[in-house]
Amino acid sequence: QSVLTQPPSVSGAPGQxxxxxxxxxxxxxxxxxxxxxxxxxxxxAPKLLIYGNSNRPSGVPDxxxxxxxxxxxxxxxTGLQAEDEADYYxxxxxxxxxxxxxxxxxxxxxxxx
Amino acid sequence: QITLKESGPTLVKPTQTLTLTCTFSGFxxxxxxxxxxxxxxxxxKALEWLALIYWNDDKRYSPSLKxxxxxxxxxxxxxxxLTMTNMxxxxxxxxxCAQEGGYGDPKFDYWGQGTLVTVSS
Numbered sequence: 001q002s003v004l005t006q007p008p009s010v011s012g013a014p015g016q017x018x019x020x021x022x023x024x025x026x027x028x029x030x031x032x033x034x035x036x037x038x039x040x041x042x043x044x045a046p047k048l049l050i051y052g053n054s055n056r057p058s059g060v061p062d063x064x065x066x067x068x069x070x071x072x073x074x075x076x077x078t079g080l081q082a083e084d085e086a087d088y089y090x091x092x093x094x095x096x097x098x099x100x101x102x103x104x105x106x107x108x109x110x111x112x113x
Numbered sequence: 114q115i116t117l118k119e120s121g122p123t124l125v126k127p128t129q130t131l132t133l134t135c136t137f138s139g140f141x142x143x144x145x146x147x148x149x150x151x152x153x154x155x156x157x158k159a160l161e162w163l164a165l166i167y168w169n170d171d172k173r174y175s176p177s178l179k180x181x182x183x184x185x186x187x188x189x190x191x192x193x194x195l196t197m198t199n200m201x202x203x204x205x206x207x208x209x210c211a212q213e214g215g216y217g218d219p220k221f222d223y224w225g226q227g228t229l230v231t232v233s234s
Contacts, residue, residue, distance in 0.1 A: 002159045036220040038160075045209055045224040046160065057222075089160055093219040100175045102150070102162035102219060 003028060004090050004105035011111040012080045020108045022073040022090035028103055030071035033093040037066055037075045040087040049088070050075060077110070085112045115139035117149075117210050117225035124231050125200050131230060135193040135210030142168050142188050148213035149193045150221065151184065153206040161206075165213055166193060202232045 005023040012018040022035060029035055035053050038046035048057055050066035053073065063079045073092075077084055090105035121133035133151070140147060150165035164184040165173045174182050183196045193210060207229045211221035 002161075034220070038221075045227050046221075047224065048220065048222055051214075051220050051222075091160075091220065098176060100162050100177070101173060102152075102165070104152075104160040104162065107159045 002106040003094060003099065003103040004092060006088075006090060006105040006108045008106070009109045009111065011113055012077075013113045014080055014082065016080050017076060017078045018080055018110060019077075020075045020088055020090075020110070022075070022105050024071050024073075024092060024103075026071065027096040027099075028071075028092045028094040029068065029073060031095055033095075035066065035068050035073035036091045037064075038089045038091065040089065042086065046089060080110075080112055082112050085110055115212060115223045117212065117223060119208060119210050119225045119228040121208075121228055121230065123229060124233065126234050127201055127232060129200050131195075131197045131200050131204070133195045133197075133208055133210075133228065133230075135195070135225060137191050137193070137210070137212070137225075140212065142166075142186050142191070142193070144168055146215035148215060149186070149210060150213050151193075151195045151208060151210050152221070152224075153204075153208045154227075155203075155206040158206075163197075163208075164195060167213075167216065200232045204230070205232045206230060 037050035039049040040046045053068040054066045094103045117137040148167040151163040207227040209227045211224040214220040
């Protein structure tokens with residue numbers, strides 16, 4: 001039911017860089033709507049991690065960064081740490097008349113090896 | 114400090130109506146631009162947006178669930194209530210309420226801890 005597509009999983013060793021893609025369409029990301037990212041630690045609620053494609057809320061480490069191009073967006077984690085092991089979701093707005101206006105990604109599980 | 118907390122039954126039977134309450138603090142739903150939404154997450158699955166209500170009583174619903182959902186607010190109590198009719202086992206999920214970024218800012222800034230609702234006879 002998710003409109004935005006993410007890889008199911010990515011992994012990396014501590015200190016490495018990993019990226020998560022979020023692919024949408026011309027009615028959401030491609031239409032110019034912002035992409036936001038949420039981090040969901042095991043057993044907890046999602047937390048806003050990146051907003052407006054590339055902005056970090058106060059308190060979010062600068063090893064997290066976001067970007068957007070065309071109909072896709074990406075989240076990068078540099079200097080991967082054990083505490084970054086979590087599920088990550090992208091979210092955008094969709095102008096399709098028949099679908100939900102708030103759309104989430106399929107989710108990506110980040111594993112720290 | 115903004116906080117939100119969901120409350121409601123943990124177990125409902127198929128065909129029953131679910132009523133969930135989101136009680137929040139640190140902001141007011143009488144302030145221009147403010148919105149509160151509901152999002153759910155089936156076990157092991159992705160997030161799904163359900164409904165949202167704004168300070169001016171503007172309401173938005175997921176098209177696929179619109180016929181089953183009603184969202185209301187009680188500004189004096191700092192609460193938002195979501196009702197979902199005709200519950201089915203596929204509706205088993207953790208239900209979250211969240212503060213929306215505001216008109217023209219469709220993101221969810223703050224989330225409640227979530228409440229797990231199981232639909233089973």
